[in-house]
Amino acid sequence: MMQEDESADESLEPSRSQLRREALDIFKLAESLAALGEAALARVPLPDDVRIEVERARAVTSHIAHKRQTQYLAKQLRHLDDEEIEPIRRALAHDREKAHVETAGMHRVESWRERLLAEGDEALAEFIGAHPSADRQQLRTLVRNALAERKANKPPHAFRELFRAVRELLG
Numbered sequence: 001m002m003q004e005d006e007s008a009d010e011s012l013e014p015s016r017s018q019l020r021r022e023a024l025d026i027f028k029l030a031e032s033l034a035a036l037g038e039a040a041l042a043r044v045p046l047p048d049d050v051r052i053e054v055e056r057a058r059a060v061t062s063h064i065a066h067k068r069q070t071q072y073l074a075k076q077l078r079h080l081d082d083e084e085i086e087p088i089r090r091a092l093a094h095d096r097e098k099a100h101v102e103t104a105g106m107h108r109v110e111s112w113r114e115r116l117l118a119e120g121d122e123a124l125a126e127f128i129g130a131h132p133s134a135d136r137q138q139l140r141t142l143v144r145n146a147l148a149e150r151k152a153n154k155p156p157h158a159f160r161e162l163f164r165a166v167r168e169l170l171g
Helices: 002-012 016-035 038-042 048-059 064-078 082-119 121-129 136-151 157-170
Strands: none
Touching: 016 048, 016 064, 016 082, 038 048, 048 121, 082 121, 082 136, 082 157, 121 136, 136 157
């Protein structure tokens, strides 16, 4: 009877591997917080003492010192309970998702720009069909100038202007 009680108690405690995974997960959370930009960090709901430690970790530039400070930040995060950690995780996940959507939008703009440069009037007609408010003449001029810049090895001024114009229209 005594052995059953001991084995039941042992099964309730997390394994050493599980504790290590949880500690590593918290350390990765601390690294993510320390890597955030100012605007993104402002959107994360952090207790004041943890926010101060995040700022300290962000301020350290030496690799070893930064890692040590991040480990200390992780230690502070381990003191928080699940109700305090979960909003932090959700905010970081939302920030990553938003960055992914922005990146996908930039790829779409770049793809259209490359098609306009490679396929010429065919791609332009398709783009105008999809975006009737686009100024055909302006886009045609930007495409022509970007191709001339590329051919003459000049700085990509029109190339960038074409990107901005397409981004506005896709926006």
